[in-house]
Amino acid sequence: MSDALLSPAVGAAFWSASLGAIAFSARKLKNAIDEKSVPLMGVMGAFVFAVQMINFTIPATGSSGHFGGGLLLAIMLGPHSAFIVMASVLSVQALFFADGGLLALGSNIFNIGFIPCFIAYPLIYKPLSQWGKSLSFSVIISASAGLLMGAFSVVLQTYFSGRSELPFGTFASLMLPIHLVIGVVEGFVTLGVVSYIRKAYPGIVESLSPTASTATFGLNRVIVTFMIISLFVGGVLSWFASTQPDGLEWSISKVYGKETLPEREDYIGKSAIELQKNTAVNARLGTSASGIIGSMIVLGVVFVVGLGIRSFRKQ
Amino acid sequence: MSFDREFFDLGRLDSLSYKDSLIHRIDPRAKIMVLGVFIFTVVSFPKYELSGLVPFFIYPALIISLSDAPVWFIVKKAIVVSPFAVFVGIFNPLLDKTPHEVFLGVAISGGWLSFISIMMKFFLTITGGLLLIATTSFPSICRGLRGLHVPEIFVQQLMFLYRYIFVLSEEAMRMVRARELRSFDGRGKGVRPFISLVGVLFLRTVQRAERVYYAMLSRGFDGSIKTLSEPRFRTKETLYIMLSVIALLSMRLLDLPELVGRVVMGR
Numbered sequence: 001m002s003d004a005l006l007s008p009a010v011g012a013a014f015w016s017a018s019l020g021a022i023a024f025s026a027r028k029l030k031n032a033i034d035e036k037s038v039p040l041m042g043v044m045g046a047f048v049f050a051v052q053m054i055n056f057t058i059p060a061t062g063s064s065g066h067f068g069g070g071l072l073l074a075i076m077l078g079p080h081s082a083f084i085v086m087a088s089v090l091s092v093q094a095l096f097f098a099d100g101g102l103l104a105l106g107s108n109i110f111n112i113g114f115i116p117c118f119i120a121y122p123l124i125y126k127p128l129s130q131w132g133k134s135l136s137f138s139v140i141i142s143a144s145a146g147l148l149m150g151a152f153s154v155v156l157q158t159y160f161s162g163r164s165e166l167p168f169g170t171f172a173s174l175m176l177p178i179h180l181v182i183g184v185v186e187g188f189v190t191l192g193v194v195s196y197i198r199k200a201y202p203g204i205v206e207s208l209s210p211t212a213s214t215a216t217f218g219l220n221r222v223i224v225t226f227m228i229i230s231l232f233v234g235g236v237l238s239w240f241a242s243t244q245p246d247g248l249e250w251s252i253s254k255v256y257g258k259e260t261l262p263e264r265e266d267y268i269g270k271s272a273i274e275l276q277k278n279t280a281v282n283a284r285l286g287t288s289a290s291g292i293i294g295s296m297i298v299l300g301v302v303f304v305v306g307l308g309i310r311s312f313r314k315q
Numbered sequence: 316m317s318f319d320r321e322f323f324d325l326g327r328l329d330s331l332s333y334k335d336s337l338i339h340r341i342d343p344r345a346k347i348m349v350l351g352v353f354i355f356t357v358v359s360f361p362k363y364e365l366s367g368l369v370p371f372f373i374y375p376a377l378i379i380s381l382s383d384a385p386v387w388f389i390v391k392k393a394i395v396v397s398p399f400a401v402f403v404g405i406f407n408p409l410l411d412k413t414p415h416e417v418f419l420g421v422a423i424s425g426g427w428l429s430f431i432s433i434m435m436k437f438f439l440t441i442t443g444g445l446l447l448i449a450t451t452s453f454p455s456i457c458r459g460l461r462g463l464h465v466p467e468i469f470v471q472q473l474m475f476l477y478r479y480i481f482v483l484s485e486e487a488m489r490m491v492r493a494r495e496l497r498s499f500d501g502r503g504k505g506v507r508p509f510i511s512l513v514g515v516l517f518l519r520t521v522q523r524a525e526r527v528y529y530a531m532l533s534r535g536f537d538g539s540i541k542t543l544s545e546p547r548f549r550t551k552e553t554l555y556i557m558l559s560v561i562a563l564l565s566m567r568l569l570d571l572p573e574l575v576g577r578v579v580m581g582r
Contacts, residue, residue, distance in 0.1 A: 023466055042472055046476055050487035087469065163429070165426060193510055196510065
């Protein structure tokens with residue numbers, strides 16, 4: 001994500017989300033953490049930083065890839081420590097390497113830190129492994145899902161900022177398939193590293209994560225399965241959508257049609273109307289975009305309601 | 316970018332931050348706040364704005380000249396990270412073809428205007444961020460963040476991270492060089508060797524963290540990092556903030572190049 005593509009509203013929104021998550025994790029860790037973990041987290045951050053500077057060639061393409069690390073850290077250190085570490089690494093990268101810029105840092109911390117540590121890890125990896133799925137299955141699915149959600153988040157942030165002319169559907173169909181592949185590769189690497197470490201140093205995972213045991217998310221199988229399926233369907237569907245010429249033609253003509261409408265300052269309102277038009281007119285592109293959005297919103301509401309009921313009952 | 320070059324850039328930017336100049340001596344909190352206002356005002360310009368953005372180049376220009384930062388180094392780093400913005404921005408001229416302005420008899424489409432606007436905003440915000448780290452040492456940025464009430468765990472995390480990036484990057488660089496020497500034609504650089512590299516680095520990291528912890532314990536570490544000087548707000552800082560904010564807001568609200576152009580052309 002880049003500063004130049006963000007509007008102040010979207011940038012500020014994601015900054016406050018990230019700051020809120022940092023404050024939340026810090027508070028959770030203050031009680032659970034001991035002195036030993038503090039230098040460990042720092043060194044882990046340096047580890048992720050160093051690893052992100054090493055590249056590797058992806059088989060069958062010859063191009064080089066880079067490693068994220070959010071899921072690996074979450075598995076090794078627990079979600080709260082992992083998030084703090086990822087946020088610190090991204091901050092240093094934004095400062096020293098100008099990766100994205102300081103306004104986009106908030107969005108990057110959300111996409112690359114919050115999503116893998118607080119969504120992919122607890123809501124996908126943990127349930128999958130608790131249900132007895134093999135390590136390879138859980139890791140690869142969670143890594144790909146995490147990256148898909150991150151990529152989708154970038155598309156949303158760009159779209160709601162209104163600085164780019166890319167239609168939502170086209171941008172999504174560009175970002176999602178690529179990041180699905182990147183996610184599978186990251187999954188393989190994470191899986192390899194986790195197995196390697198467990199073989200060489202059994203028992204290290206438990207000793208490293210201070211908050212792993214407290215992060216219990218007992219979610220309905222159906223919900224998690226539905227979420228995973230909808231994400232993959234959205235990602236794969238959009239790939240097929242991009243190979244159809246009429247999808248792109250359609251979005252270009254939609255953009256031309258847009259030019260004759262009076263320009264509204266309120267881009268969020270404008271894009272909401274656009275989304276409505278998209279889903280009404282074209283089934284192919286519209287459904288993948290609105291499908292993902294719709295399912296995430298519904299899941300979000302369900303999740304919030306479920307959590308609310310649980311915490312209410314616990315009292 | 317290769318590992319060696321990234322590592323060198325890191326070191327160079329870091330050593331720049333320890334120099335002494337008028338800008339270097341300003342409290343980090345003031346610099347962070349002004350940079351925040353700067354980025355916000357730049358990004359708040361609407362899609363097609365070009366002339367209004369031009370005066371904002373004074374900010375990086377002033378900081379570069381006052382702090383003696385190497386211009387080409389900063390510009391090169393900005394260019395290196397531009398691909399994403401360029402890749403997304405270049406669709407604008409392709410998709411938005413309605414003519415917006417006429418210049419010297421040629422109709423310029425809205426798409427080109429918004430693309431140039433994106434690139435200007437990109438350059439301004441990126442150099443602003445780079446100049447912050449070039450004029451403020453990382454430990455003082457951390458102290459500034461602590462003063463701005465960022466959670467203590469996060470500030471500590473940043474400080475430890477900073478300390479150990481160089482240590483661990485050197486370790487990783489040795490491994491990468493060994494891999495270079497033992498591989499050829501792309502073989503040996505695939506995913507499997509990468510996994511082994513990462514696994515070994517992780518284990519070495521954990522063991523090193525243990526040694527670090529015991530070394531710190533034996534030197535009196537009690538869980539908090541002590542600093543010698545706490546940053547303080549003086550007249551210098553208040554003046555810096557006030558002048559900058561007034562200048563930035565007036566540049567945002569008045570289109571100065573437009574006014575200058577009108578005066579020059581006698582309208």
